[in-house]
Every structure is written in structure tokens, then in C-alpha cells.
Amino acid sequence: MKLRHLTFRLLEVYVATVRTGSVTAAARQLHLTQPTVSQQLKRLAEAVGEPLLQSGAAGVETTEAGSELYRAALDVTGRFDDYQDYLAELRGGRRGHFSIALVNTAQYVLPRLLGPYSRAFPDVDVTVQIGNRQQLLGRFDRQLDDIYVFSHPPSLEHALAARFLRNPLVMVAPENHPLAQRAEVESTDLARERFLLREPGSATRMLFESWLQGQGVQLSGILQMASNEAIRVGVTSGMGLAVLSQHVLPAVNPGLVVLPVRHFPIESHWYFIVRRDRRLPHAARGFLRFASDRVEHCLPLEYVRNEIPSLLASLGATAESSAS
Amino acid sequence: MKLRHLTFRLLEVYVATVRTGSVTAAARQLHLTQPTVSQQLKRLAEAVGEPLLQSGAAGVETTEAGSELYRAALDVTGRFDDYQDYLAELRGGRRGHFSIALVNTAQYVLPRLLGPYSRAFPDVDVTVQIGNRQQLLGRFDRQLDDIYVFSHPPSLEHALAARFLRNPLVMVAPENHPLAQRAEVESTDLARERFLLREPGSATRMLFESWLQGQGVQLSGILQMASNEAIRVGVTSGMGLAVLSQHVLPAVNPGLVVLPVRHFPIESHWYFIVRRDRRLPHAARGFLRFASDRVEHCLPLEYVRNEIPSLLASLGATAESSAS
DNA sequence: AAGACTCATAGATAATTATCTATATACATA
DNA sequence: TATGTATATAGATAATTATCTATGAGTCTT
Known part of the structure; x- marks a missing residue:
């Protein structure tokens, strides 16, 4: 039996017969002529190597090999x-899998989208990958994930980006800190303060440093810490000042105050980033649709x-109808 | 998704990949070149309408649609x-179905082949159809059965026949009948006897009548009875004489004797008959093989x-490799 | 015996498939 | 950075498929 040249079409014709x-x-x-069907059936019988049909009273009936084939x-x-x-x-994006990679800071807000999404799309x-900016850029280069959330998009040559959330950076101090009493803090006041900062390459740190540069201020004491949580606790216990995403701060934050620094907060945004060259799984696209609708x-x-609609639009234009 | 042009070959290639x-x-x-496979995969992906494979570390790996397709x-x-x-x-004839039609007389011997066959091929x-010659000829014309057992084959134009068993016809009388004492009975002795005969067209009757004609004898009293059993019992109880297949008589037959009629027994045979134009099911062929081996x-x-081997040989020559 | 059906066969053709060789592209590793 | 290994693309061709129209050949039903 030569299965090879057996098509589903042939089976369809056979079943109908x-x-x-x-x-x-x-x-x-099937909107065919009768000889066409006859010939298809003949081919099928040849492929199987046995007669499948025999003329019966009215029309045809199956042989044994035929009914088993049916x-x-x-x-x-x-x-x-x-x-x-x-x-x-x-x-439809109702089933499947996708991978999303978040910079550390974003883990404070993304769950509020991902949670409702998972409930709506349980299949x-x-x-969720979480890492610092450096790690995420590595993953981005190796194309390991479908969606990335950065606070500052990488080169847009291979990527599409859409802002979806403001991410204001505020300066915090322990509530008993001298500057905490002031109505306004000048950038020059900061020069002799000690700062708790994330590692170089962190978006928050990059933005703060470029702000400092704009203000012409040079910091003296820097303490590097690996996590936002550690920094927040460190500030509360008087180790120094810090610049943090407002989203990192709890609604009520005993022991901490936000300093009224001039030209603060530093405005930044979170972006959804997708690679232009990598095909986005339907589920990932579904998540973006969901995010756009519900953010x-x-x-x-x-x-x-919410800039997601325009991202979806560009995706729709490019990524559609490409196969393997 | 256009299933129609999807072949099993394509799936085979995909599975191998x-x-x-x-x-x-x-x-x-698969003994193909690499580009061939690439192109087949491309076609498959087009038919499905989704990418199925993506380049991975070494070689390719499936997407979600791909692994489900797998x-x-x-x-x-x-x-x-x-x-x-x-x-x-x-x-192999180990499974399936066939239909065999027997003339009444043959039902005394065929079970001795069919029984062992069924035990050997339980699937x-x-x-089994049983009838008189007339009925069976009707079935033969309408091509209702796969194998026929006649004591005298019908026109061989559309059929192949093979003898497998002698069927001697003997004349029986009640044991107290005057002729039963004789050392030899002449045909002329029969003219005034009453005979119990099967219906006209029955092979036994036909053969007996043509024997009588050959001997130039005309019978006077004829009593027609529908079954061999009835005839046997009728003879035993003195209603007359009869010509019966030897196989119809029990090994010991109290009350009955076989008359030593000159030129008796009438020699005849049973034949397996198959139609030339009708494809023989494998199972039927298997039965003939079995019969040939075990008769x-x-x-x-x-x-x-046993002439079955030559029947099988002619079948092998003609009926092979015809489809639908 | 003529009609009306059913199915099979023949011949024709456009489209599709299966397959190759040659070549390009991408990636990893020495 | 060169070099092999893996995959994709292009171009070519012979075979196969899908489909038609026209016609032949069996069966029933009048």
C-alpha cells in the first residue's frame, strides 16, 4: 500500500461516496463531475491495493477493506x-504560550495586568522572566522572549516599542533627614549626600545620572545595591538617599519621605517592546490586545x-501571513 | 487551512524532521536532498497556515502549532x-467474510471441512446458504455468494470448477424388500418399482434419470419428496426405493439396504464453483486453500x-491485482 | 425494447508536486 | 576571521493530479 500519495481530499471524496x-x-x-469522483476512487483503491467499493443494488457499497477504510x-x-x-x-490567542521579560522595577506593576489576563485566558x-536591564538586553539579543518591558527601549532598529505607563522617578529620604524639612531641594544640595543606587546600566540609574549631568552636579558617596527593596529599606534605616520609581513605593511608606527636589520627578515610561524580526505568538499578541483594552x-x-494600539497596528501590518 | 492537498507523505517528512x-x-x-525536505516543510506550513518549525540551537524545533501537528x-x-x-x-485470509452456498446433499459433508476451518480461522x-439446485442456480446468476458447491457444475462459461469429493449414488431399499435378496439387480427389474425422488432439477434425480434413459428403462410410479431425510425415512418404512448419495446414509442404517444394481453406483462428484467474473474475497480463497490442504x-x-489446486492456480492467474 | 439511471473509461489539459542541482545565508567554533 | 555545518531560496524538469467533456456499458423500469 502506497500511503504516500494519499491526500485528505481523496479521503473526503471517499467518505462522501x-x-x-x-x-x-x-x-x-462536492461540486465535481461524476467521472472525476470515479477516477479519484480508482486512484484511492489503487493506493490501498484492494477494491473498496462494488456496485450494489442502487449505487455502490463498500467491500470489507472499504468499510474499514471508511x-x-x-x-x-x-x-x-x-x-x-x-x-x-x-x-484567537485563547491558547498557547508566550514569554515576557521584565526589568526588576516593572515587577511591581506588571502583575496587575498579568493577573487579570491569566484569569481571562486560563489556557x-x-x-515571566525578571532581570536587570543588562540581563534583559542579553535575552533580547538572543531573542529568548516574546515581549520585553523596559523603562528605556533598546535600539529600535530591530524592535517596536509602545509606552503604556508613566514611571516617574522620585527622590526619597528617611523622614528624619535634614532635607526632608525643606520646602524645595536644589540639585546642589545633593552633592554631599550619600546615594544608594542600582548597578550601572540600570535604567533608573542611567536617567538619574543623566539628570545629574544636566544639573552639573557630581555625586560624592555612592553605595551600590542590587535590588530596589534593599535600597528602600536602606533609605528607611538612614543609609542615604535614593532615586526610585514611584511604583516601588508602597501607598503608605512609614519612615520614608519623597523630597521636593526641583525638576523632579524625572519623567520616564515603561514600554512594551517586541522584536520586529521575530514572529509574535498569537497568545502574546492577545496579551497586548488585552493590555491595551484593560490597562x-x-x-x-x-x-x-496607552500607545499599544499603534504597536498592534504596526504588527498587524508586518508580521501577518508569514509561515515557517 | 487547506487540508485537501495534504498528503501522508508530507506528514511522514514532517514527523521525520x-x-x-x-x-x-x-x-x-528519507533518501532525499535537504532542499527537498525544506520545501516540503514549507508547503506543509502553508497548508496549515501557521509556522511549524523555527531554527533552534542545533537544527529546528517545533512551534506550538507544530508540536500539536506532530x-x-x-x-x-x-x-x-x-x-x-x-x-x-x-x-492473508485470516479475517473477513465469505459466503458459501451448498446444495442440500452437500450439507452432509461440508461441515466436516467448515468446522475445522472455523476453528482455525476464528476471525x-x-x-452458509443451503438450497436445492434450482435455488442455488438462481443465487449463482445473481452473484450472491462467493463459493458454490454443486454436484454437477452449471455452465462453465462464467465459472471455474474443481472436484473435491466423489459422490456415488446408490440405490436403497427397505431391508425386507424382495430385490434386497438378489445377488444382482438388473435395470429391467426396476420398471415396476415405485421410486421416491427429489424434485426435477435436483442433480441426483437428473443423474438417475439420465442413467435410466441410458438403460432404456421407464419408471412407472414416482413419489416426489422435498428432502433427502424424508426420502430415507420413506424408504425405510417401505414406501418405495430411492437413489441417494452415499454420504446421506448413516454409517449403520438399520432397516435399509443398498441394492447391488448392475452399473451402480452412479459416479458423480461434488465441485467447488467460483465465478470467473466476481472477485473472490481473500477469506474465500483462504478457505479453498484450507480445503485443498486438509480435505x-x-x-x-x-x-x-482433490482438484482444488488447479482451481487456485487459475484464480491466481486471473483475479489477482484488480481494483475497485 | 426503449428510457432513464448508474458507473466506468478514454482522451485532453492546466495546475501542482516531487525532486534535483546550484547557490545564498546564517550561525557557531576553531 | 576563516571555515564548516545547517537551513533557505531559486530555477529547472519530469511526473502526477485534478478536472473536464464525451462516450461506453450495465441495470432496472416501463
Whole structure:
């Protein structure tokens, strides 16, 4: 039996013939002529190597090999119908998997989108990667994830970016700090303060340093700490000052005050980034759609800045209809 | 998704690729060149409408749509492997169905072949039809059965025949009948006897009548009875004489004697008959093979005359390799 | 015996497939 | 940075497929 040249179309024709019990009726059903169907059936029988049909009273009836083939054909087409259903779910973004990579800071806000999303799409598996900016840039280069959340997008040559949330950076101090009493703090006041900063390359640090440069101020004492949490606790216990994303601070933060520094807060934004060259899984696209629809409900309205629609639009224009 | 042009060959190529995780390796395995495989995969992906593979570390790996397709492909090819197994059994005559039609007389001997056959091939369904010669000829014309057993073959224009068993016709009388005492009975002695005969057209009757004609004898009293059993009992109880197949008589037959009529017994044979124009099911062929092999063991050796091998040979020559 | 159906066969053709060789591109590793 | 290894693309071609129209050949039903 030469299965190789057996097509699903052939099985379809065969099934229609057996169902109707007539070559002519099958031809009508499939919008073919009767000889076409006859010939297809002949080819099929040749492929199987056994007669499948014999002329019966009215029309044709199956031989033994034929009725077993009919069963097999139904099973097979049924299995593929299931596969089609699966594909439909995949395409609709209702099933599947995607991976999203967050810079540390973003882990304070993204769950408020990802949580509702997971509840709405329980059949989608989401992998969340968290790392510092450096690590994420590495992952981005190696194309390990589908969506990235940066506070400052990398080179846009290979990527598309859309802001979705303001990320104001504020300066915090322990509540008993001398500057905490002032109505306004000048940049020059900061020169002799000790600062707790994230590692170089961190977006927060980069922005702060470029702000300092703009102000012509040079810091004296710097203490590098690996995590925002550690910094917050460090500030509270009087180790120094820090610049942090406002989202990192709890709603009430006993022991900490935000300093009224002139030209603060430093405005920045979080971006959703997707690679231009990598095909976005349907589920990832579904998440972006979801985020675009719901970001106003899931996150504080005054921070939202929803540019996702234009990102989706550019995606729709490029990534559609590319295969393997 | 256009399933229609999807072939099993394509799935085979795909499965090989996923298994080996490499286009090149799959190509080697299938004795194709690498570009051929690449192109097949491309076609497959187009048919599905989703990318199925993406370049991974070494070789390729499946996308989500791809791994589900892999599962589907395995299911489908597995189902067809089952079907192939079924076909193999069918072809080997180990499974399936056939129908055999016997003239009444033959029902005394055929079970001795059919019984052992059914035990040896429990997965074959056999339909046994029994009727008088007239009925069987009707079935033969309408091509209702696969094998016929006649004591006298019909026109051989559309049929092949093979003797397998002698069928001597003997004349029986009640044991107290005057002729039963004689050392030899002449045909002329029969003219005034009453005979119990089967219906006209019955092979036994035809042969007896043509024997009578050859002897120039005309019978006076005829009593027609529908069954051999009835005739046997009728003879025993003194209603008259009869000509019966020797096989119809029990080994010991109290009350009955076989008359030593000159030129008796009338020699005849049973034939297996198959139609030339009708494809013989594998199972039917299997039965003939079995009968040919075992007829000497299943039936009294002195009656056997096995011409089945030449029947099988002519079948092999003609009926092979015809489809639908 | 003529009609009306059903299915099969023949011949034709445009489209598609299967397959190759040659070449380009991408990536990893020495 | 060169060099091999893996995959993709292009161009070519023979084979196969899908499909048609026209026609032949069996069966029933009048």
C-alpha cells in the first residue's frame, strides 16, 4: 500500500461516496463531475491495493477493506478537525504560550495586568522572566522572549516599542533627614549626600545620572545595591538617599519621605517592546490586545499612557501571513 | 487551512524532521536532498497556515502549532498502520467474510471441512446458504455468494470448477424388500418399482434419470419428496426405493439396504464453483486453500478427489491485482 | 425494447508536486 | 576571521493530479 500519495481530499471524496452510497450523489455534493469522483476512487483503491467499493443494488457499497477504510477515514479526519479547533484557539490567542521579560522595577506593576489576563485566558501559559536591564538586553539579543518591558527601549532598529505607563522617578529620604524639612531641594544640595543606587546600566540609574549631568552636579558617596527593596529599606534605616520609581513605593511608606527636589520627578515610561524580526505568538499578541483594552482599569489612571494600539497596528501590518 | 492537498507523505517528512530535530538528518533518512525536505516543510506550513518549525540551537524545533501537528500526525499515521494490519489479515485470509452456498446433499459433508476451518480461522465470518439446485442456480446468476458447491457444475462459461469429493449414488431399499435378496439387480427389474425422488432439477434425480434413459428403462410410479431425510425415512418404512448419495446414509442404517444394481453406483462428484467474473474475497480463497490442504484429513480418503489446486492456480492467474 | 439511471473509461489539459542541482545565508567554533 | 555545518531560496524538469467533456456499458423500469 502506497500511503504516500494519499491526500485528505481523496479521503473526503471517499467518505462522501460511502455516505451517500452513490458516486453521482457524491459528485454533486462536492461540486465535481461524476467521472472525476470515479477516477479519484480508482486512484484511492489503487493506493490501498484492494477494491473498496462494488456496485450494489442502487449505487455502490463498500467491500470489507472499504468499510474499514471508511472507519479509518472518519477517525483521521476527526483527528484533524480537532487539530483545526486547536489552531483556531491558538490563532484567537485563547491558547498557547508566550514569554515576557521584565526589568526588576516593572515587577511591581506588571502583575496587575498579568493577573487579570491569566484569569481571562486560563489556557495560555505565560512565562515571566525578571532581570536587570543588562540581563534583559542579553535575552533580547538572543531573542529568548516574546515581549520585553523596559523603562528605556533598546535600539529600535530591530524592535517596536509602545509606552503604556508613566514611571516617574522620585527622590526619597528617611523622614528624619535634614532635607526632608525643606520646602524645595536644589540639585546642589545633593552633592554631599550619600546615594544608594542600582548597578550601572540600570535604567533608573542611567536617567538619574543623566539628570545629574544636566544639573552639573557630581555625586560624592555612592553605595551600590542590587535590588530596589534593599535600597528602600536602606533609605528607611538612614543609609542615604535614593532615586526610585514611584511604583516601588508602597501607598503608605512609614519612615520614608519623597523630597521636593526641583525638576523632579524625572519623567520616564515603561514600554512594551517586541522584536520586529521575530514572529509574535498569537497568545502574546492577545496579551497586548488585552493590555491595551484593560490597562486603564488595571492600573492607576493617572499613570496610564496607552500607545499599544499603534504597536498592534504596526504588527498587524508586518508580521501577518508569514509561515515557517 | 487547506487540508485537501495534504498528503501522508508530507506528514511522514514532517514527523521525520521533528523526530531528528534536523532537516538535513530527515533528508538523509528519507533518501532525499535537504532542499527537498525544506520545501516540503514549507508547503506543509502553508497548508496549515501557521509556522511549524523555527531554527533552534542545533537544527529546528517545533512551534506550538507544530508540536500539536506532530501529535496529530502520529495519531493519524498510527491509525493507518492499524488499517494496514487489518488489510494484511484480510489479504492473508485470516479475517473477513465469505459466503458459501451448498446444495442440500452437500450439507452432509461440508461441515466436516467448515468446522475445522472455523476453528482455525476464528476471525472469518462464514455465511452458509443451503438450497436445492434450482435455488442455488438462481443465487449463482445473481452473484450472491462467493463459493458454490454443486454436484454437477452449471455452465462453465462464467465459472471455474474443481472436484473435491466423489459422490456415488446408490440405490436403497427397505431391508425386507424382495430385490434386497438378489445377488444382482438388473435395470429391467426396476420398471415396476415405485421410486421416491427429489424434485426435477435436483442433480441426483437428473443423474438417475439420465442413467435410466441410458438403460432404456421407464419408471412407472414416482413419489416426489422435498428432502433427502424424508426420502430415507420413506424408504425405510417401505414406501418405495430411492437413489441417494452415499454420504446421506448413516454409517449403520438399520432397516435399509443398498441394492447391488448392475452399473451402480452412479459416479458423480461434488465441485467447488467460483465465478470467473466476481472477485473472490481473500477469506474465500483462504478457505479453498484450507480445503485443498486438509480435505484428505477431514473426509474419508477413499472419496477424496482433490482438484482444488488447479482451481487456485487459475484464480491466481486471473483475479489477482484488480481494483475497485 | 426503449428510457432513464448508474458507473466506468478514454482522451485532453492546466495546475501542482516531487525532486534535483546550484547557490545564498546564517550561525557557531576553531 | 576563516571555515564548516545547517537551513533557505531559486530555477529547472519530469511526473502526477485534478478536472473536464464525451462516450461506453450495465441495470432496472416501463
